[in-house]
Amino acid sequence: MTHTTLGSTGIPVGDVTLGTSALGEGTAPGSAEEAAAVAAAVDLLTGPFPLIDTSNNYGNGRSEAVLGLALAEVGPALATARIATKVDRDGRTGAFDRDRVMRSYEESLTRLGVDRVEILHLHDPYSITFEQAAEPGGALEGMRELRETGAVDVIGIAAGPIALMTRYVETGLFDVVLSHNRFTLVDRSAEALFAEARRRGMGVFNAAPFGAGILAKGSASRPSYGYNDASPELMAWIARAEQVCADHGVPLAAAALHFSLRSELVDSTIVGIASSRRLVQLRELRDTEIPDALWPDLDALGPAPSPLPERDAEESRPLL
Ligand SMILES: NC(=O)c1ccc[n+]([C@@H]2O[C@H](COP(=O)([O-])OP(=O)(O)OC[C@H]3O[C@@H](n4cnc5c(N)ncnc54)[C@H](OP(=O)(O)O)[C@@H]3O)[C@@H](O)[C@H]2O)c1
Known part of the structure; x- marks a missing residue:
């Protein structure tokens, strides 16, 4: 595990952070499914990767609840990973103002069973406009307040x-x-966004290096990229990339992970892991040697057909 610092914050992170948006999803409290998710979370908390990424709304709170149960089982002293989380809009009303930021953070702390986290993000502020977020009493005021009062160390978007x-x-x-x-x-x-963040000394997390799965599972899997359908043209490009990787003796998943790991723009890459089996595989992918010659051969394929244009327009529109 390579350790880096999150921008100029001084906060140490690993080059890989474990993402838990799917952890505990659909599990009922006290169920066998919950027990399996907690066992996986214990492995995440005691493994080699020093940071876990969750959010108030992942699995309607079940990701945080499962992490909280696992943390109670392991005990904070034996956990090798810390937890970062995010504040979310009110799931019922869409409200996302200063007061909602405070409530969301309190809900997260209660589920996780901790009294603070170091890193707290404002998450997917799509139910409000940017102007609403920035006005007095808005979400940005809440985030600033949490940092100023020392309730968290750093805040993210x-x-x-x-x-x-x-x-x-x-x-x-x-x-x-x-x-x-x-x-x-x-x-x-996101390249220019990351470069601007770097210029400002901000820390940079790059999440979903597998495009939510396809770049790990390969071109024969369900055609989906970034939670949307993937076009036949994109699938064909991925199949060609897969062949280039095979020619170099490297799995596509390893190339997809190392594309992000090798970038100087990225402090930590967040990979979605919801089972102990995937955690073992992640360690193997992380340790895979990538021949230098792979990168120019992938570049020679030319840019992939853009996978996400409509989604950007949709997410920019306020929901309320
Ligand atoms: N707005 C935000 O803040 C935001 C948005 C997106 C993501 N995130 C964070 O980033 C994390 C990562 O995003 P993501 O999970 O959507 O995408 P991702 O990391 O690109 O892909 C995760 C998926 O890849 C599959 N996978 C992982 N390792 C694999 C392997 N060795 N072989 C085959 N398949 C493998 C898993 O499938 P299986 O289900 O089969 O295990 C998993 O569902 C999230 O969990 C979350 O913490 C944050």
Whole structure:
């Protein structure tokens, strides 16, 4: 595990962070499924990767609840990983103002069974406009307050659409940026955002290096990229990339992970892991030697057909 520092925050992170958006999904309290998810979470908490990424709304709170149960089982002293989380809009009303930020953080702490986290992100602020977030009593006020009062050490903006993300980064308020599915083998649209964040000394998390799965499972799997259907043209490009990787004796998944790991723009790459089996595989992919000659051969394929344009427009539109 290579340790890095999150931008100029001084906070240590590993080059890989474990993402838990699917952990505990659909599990009922007290069920056998919950027990299996907690066992996986114990492995995440006691493994070699020092940070776990979750959110108030992952699995309607079940990701945090399962992590909280696992943390209670392991005991904070024996956990080798820390937990970062995110504040979310009210799931019923869509409200996402200063007061909702405070409530969301309290809910997260209760589920996790901790009294603070170091890193807290404002997550997917799509139910409000940027102007609403920035007005007095808005979500940005809540985030600033949490940092100023020492309730958290650093605050981040975590979302998708690059134009919207750029506006949040340009406020100068945030210490950290987290983008997803937009700095991968097939989509590099977050590159300028990350460069701007770097210029400002911000920490950079690059989430979803597998495009939510396809770049790990390969071109024969369900045609989906970044939670949307993938076009036949994109699938054909991925099949060609897979062949180039095979010619170099490297799995596509390893190339997809190392594309992000090798970038100087990225402090830590967040990979979605919801089972102990995937954790073992992640360690293997992380340790895979990638021949230098792979990268120019992948570049020679030319840019992949853009996977996410409509999604950006959709996510930029306020939901309420
Ligand atoms: N707005 C935000 O803040 C935001 C948005 C997106 C993501 N994130 C964070 O980033 C994390 C990663 O995103 P993501 O999970 O959507 O995408 P991802 O990391 O690109 O892909 C995760 C998927 O890849 C599959 N996978 C992992 N290792 C594999 C392997 N060795 N072989 C085959 N398949 C493998 C898993 O499938 P299986 O289900 O089969 O295990 C998993 O569902 C999330 O969990 C979350 O923490 C944050």
